[in-house]
Amino acid sequence: MNSALKELLDLLDLEPIELDIFRGRSPEERFQRVFGGQVAAQALVAAGRTVPSDRMVHSLHAYFIRPGDPAVPIVYNVDRVRDGRSFTTRRITAIQHGKAIFSMSASFHVQEPGVSHQAARMPRVPDPETLPTFQERMFDVVGEEPGWRELLAKPRPVDARYVNALTWEAAHDPALVTPENNVWFRYDADLPDDPLLHVVLAAYASDFTLVDTVLLAHGLAWGSSAVSGASLDHAMWFHRPFRADEWLLYAQESPWSGEARGLARGQMFTAAGELVVSVVQECLIRVSPALHPDVTKS
Known part of the structure; x- marks a missing residue:
């Protein structure tokens, strides 16, 4: 650990x-x-x-x-x-x-018995072990920029492997702009068998990339004076037991944005394709109209 x-x-x-x-x-x-x-x-x-x-x-x-x-x-x-x-x-x-x-x-x-079905299907994505870590992806983005390499060298509690582009990458390449954002994640340690702990850790990780999913739809990225934002509200449903120390695919999409707000939805799947968590978040996204053509007046 x-x-x-x-x-x-x-x-x-x-x-x-x-x-x-x-x-x-x-x-x-x-x-x-x-x-x-x-x-x-x-x-x-x-x-x-x-x-x-x-x-x-x-x-x-x-x-x-x-x-x-x-x-x-x-x-x-x-x-x-x-x-x-x-x-x-x-x-x-x-x-x-x-x-x-x-x-x-x-x-x-x-816990009680009941009828069961799952209509949701996990997206077809590469295995997490074949993807670079978040730090490796960011090293390629920031290059030798002072301060960043030292920051990225520090350990992170969550091992995240991005299937889609990072916001910084999509901001420089229109071909990478997308309203979808698939991220594998796990806590890389043998955690205790406390079901509440695994749910809590999923809640912690759930807020990392939902706002990014809205930004990806517009080719926007943090770090620019033209962009600011924050989470507004957050809802989660936990469908069945899971472990946060095993790979989970966080499949996210942004169906809408406007009026300085954006909506993002997410589903967490086990590596076997079982849907274990559903997430919805509305976020605040403020962008300078002078610096981005997607901004429209109310």
Whole structure:
């Protein structure tokens, strides 16, 4: 297990403050704002700590309300909305500086039999082991640019292998522009057999590339003064058990964008083609009209 994954697992081990109140922190490396996947994962951990172990989360619906401050802890308040015979509902609010920065509702369900079908089909893509790592792809993009190679040399908690172009590549080659974005990912370590942990880690990874999928549809990339954006809301459905330390294909698409917002959908498949997670996110995308022809007035 590399140091980045150890740090992530430590971040997910929230500190209990009082009944149904927990405290989380952010990585030592200070970014402009807290990564949305981190807040969602920590909120799900907080909810899970208040639910019986025989019930697993089957859905969550979340709103990113304010940017998180990485320099101060995040307090998670859990509201026990309902404890039924089959379902348990929790409402989680993340607070910094006395204000809510994030809210989530999560529903947990006891395991029970039912009819089963899967209409979704995993896209035909290369095996992950045949694809370069994210760092290797980025090395080719940034070349010898100062600072980037040192940053990319640091370990990452998630091993991500991109099937489609990175946003930086599509921004320089119109032939690579696409509303689809397929990414293999896994946590490269033997993780404990805690089902909630694997769900939480999928929630953490789910926020990495959804906004990128909207940018790919327009040949836009981060790092430009013309582009800014953020996650607005996020929904996930967990269909069946899976392991985050085994390869999962995150098949994403952006069916629409406009009015400074974009919609992205994602499906996570096991290597055997089983659909295990569905994701939908709306994001904020602001682009300078003077610098990009796709921007239209309302």
